[in-house]
Amino acid sequence: MGKDLGRYLFSSSVVALIGGLGSGKTTLIQGMARGLEVSSPVKSPSFVLIREYAGRLPLYHFDLYRVTQDKEILNLGCEEYFYQKRGVVVIEWADRIKRYLPSEYLGISMSIVDASSRKITFRPSGALYQQIVEKMRNHLKREI
Ligand SMILES: Nc1ncnc2c1ncn2[C@@H]1O[C@H](COP(=O)(O)OP(=O)(O)O)[C@@H](O)[C@H]1O
Ligand SMILES: [Mg+2]
Structure with missing residues (x-):
């Protein structure tokens, strides 16, 4: 699923x-990286809050697990990543940065169902992200 998503970004x-420890955020991003042709x-x-990977588009991976203060969020310079850089920004623990997010983005909530399954809910805001979710839906239908 992550790989498909990476192709459409x-x-x-x-x-x-957004999702607790072990809900599968990093794993989903690893799939997205494959879809973005990150090698x-x-x-x-x-301990590093932001990592960059080269691919079809640059991938900026934020992990805000350790971020607790607003000051730290401001220091990240996230505006530059959202509005100036041309890559894909993927954020783990995005609830910590919620009010700094752009008006349109793809929200994804993840939770643990049991040891081998996860619940993944897509919450697109904006037409472009709704289209991506629609494509994912069609893709899944073909697979079933
Ligand atoms: N979709 C999934 N189905 C089953 N297990 C998963 C899934 N995604 C991740 N896992 C497993 O859950 C564990 C935690 O995954 P991880 O991606 O590191 O979570 P997080 O980044 O949210 O803390 C790993 O052992 C991983 O293999
Ligand atoms: Mg993680």
């Missing part, structure tokens, strides 16, 4: 992931 798109392995950034 466009320049300057923003994907905001180097995508890891959990841990």
